[in-house]
Amino acid sequence: MKLTVVGGGSTYTPELVDGFARLRDTLPIEELVLVDPAAERLELVGGLARRIFAKQGHGGRIVTTSDLDAGVEGADAVLLQLRVGGQAAREQDETWPLECGCVGQETTGAGGLAKALRTVPVVLDIAERVRRANPRAWIIDFTNPVGIVTRALLQEGHRAVGLCNVAIGFQRKFAALLGVTPDEVHLDHVGLNHLTWETGVRLAGPEGENVLPKLLAEHGEAIAGDLRLPRVLLDRLGVVPSYYLRYYYAHDEVVRELRTKPSRAAEVAAMERQLLEMYGDPALDEKPALLAKRGGAYYSEAAVDLAASLLGGGGSPYQVVNAYNKGTLPFLPDDAVIEVQAAVGPQGPTPLPVPEVDPLYAGLMANVTAYEELALEAALRGGRDRVFRALLAHPLIGQYAYADTLTDQLIAHNREHLAWA
Known part of the structure; x- marks a missing residue:
């Protein structure tokens, strides 16, 4: 099995590689190709990736290249995690909207639109080259804004699925609070990418007992604290909104905060400089603790699970993905891209039925x-x-x-x- 990561020079890639190494029985990768035009970064990341594989006893081969066509040739799946314009463009997305009193954020509002305009043409060019190299290859998109990018890919007929780490983060959090394993937690997750609500938390599958009322009653304060929303709001809603809903439910408060502190892009850029210096240490053979602050928690597990299911392996039967609506939410067009639980297999995702939405x-x-x-x-x-x-x-x-x-x-x-x- 050959898997290609476009944007493989990202400082986040070692988190992904660590997941591939740990979960090799679920997704037996023989060749992992990291593609990135930034040769110096790619070499640092690639070196650490090889050491991680070696330390964990993974026999797969890791290849680094700046040649996209060579990198995707014969790939069974291609993961997209690119950032057009880098952190410098993100810094702008997060600052100039604030001048109008609007939230500055890389996926929401005006900054999110800017990112979409930069990203969609680039992703569609990559996807067309993937299709020429292997028409049966699956494209897994983690590139933001995931909903818009995935819709662009699907409209052009690509075999694509969008992926976000919000749902798996909630799954892990709720499992810890309930004292169960993550596999036992099934989310009634509904919405669009970065605009979602957990309307139910079920044990033992989609037909299991809904323990969300118990979670809110016993752990509402902790959940609200993580979301930076008031506990009373969660009690009144009776659901758990994603943390991106704070941009809507507390917009003016967020704008005031953003105007008084450094941008997230500046924080991440400083972190990336530290991480790249660490990656250059030939003695480092595991992901550093600092990487946990970089963002994208649990993406490696979600990516392995999704790729394994799409490629006919042993992934989970139900996963939260971004896919065509196709009547799942009757108040939205069929070609809208929604983020819901779906049954995932080699033919792609099939969204599960969703109860009537408030x-x-x-x-x-x-x-x-x-x-x-x-x-x-x-x-x-x-x-x-x-x-x-x-x-x-x-x-x-x-x-x-x-x-x-x-x-x-x-x-x-x-x-x-x-x-x-």
Whole structure:
């Protein structure tokens, strides 16, 4: 089995490699290819990756290359984890929206649209080259904004599934609170990427007992603390929103916070410099503790599980993924990309039935779905007016004066990445 990681020079890659090494019985990789145009970073990451495999007794071969076509040739699955423009572009995404009093974040609001405009054309070019190399290869997208990028891939007919670590993070957290193994926890997870709610927490599968009321009663304070939302809100909702919902439920509070501290991009950039220095140490043969602060917790486990199921191995029967709606949520178009529990196998994901969704969540989902449709149109066809329409449609913006100003700023800060600008 050959697996290729595009964006393999990321400082996060050793976390992924560690998962591949630990879970080799689930996903028996014979060749792992790390593809990245940043040759110096790639060599540092690749060296540590080989030492991790060697220490854990994994017999697979690790190849590093800046040649995308060679890297994806014959791959059974290709994981996408790229960041067009790097942390410098992320720094901009997180700062200029604040000038209008709008949240600055890399996947939500105006910053998220900027990232989509930079990313979608690049990902579609990569996907087409993957298809030429092996039409049966699966593409697993972890590149944000996952919902928009996955929709772009599916619209072009690619064998693609979007993946996020929010659900597996909740699964692990809830399992620890309940004193059970993660495999025993099944989430009633519903929404769009980075716009999701846990409406039920079940033991022993999708038909099991719903213990969410017990979780909220006994551990509501701890869960609310992790989300940085008030406990009373969780009690009133009776569900657990993802931490991305704080950008909606406490938008102005978040903006005030972001204006008074360094950006997350600046923090990550400093962390990456430390990590790359560590990776250059030939004695290091395991992921360093600092990597846990980098983000993306449990992605390696989720990626192994998904790849194993898609490639016919022993992955979990049900997994939270990003896939076409196809009637699962009747208030959304069939070609909307939703994030729900699905049965996953070699033919791809099949979303499980979802109980009727409360209008409180359905309305916001419908609004953001409309924005994502307009955002994808802007990413594919370009033009100032399309960017403006997407920003005006976003529930965190909505006012024409803000949308106008943000459109001009988005284009000015991203001109080098926008072929039409």
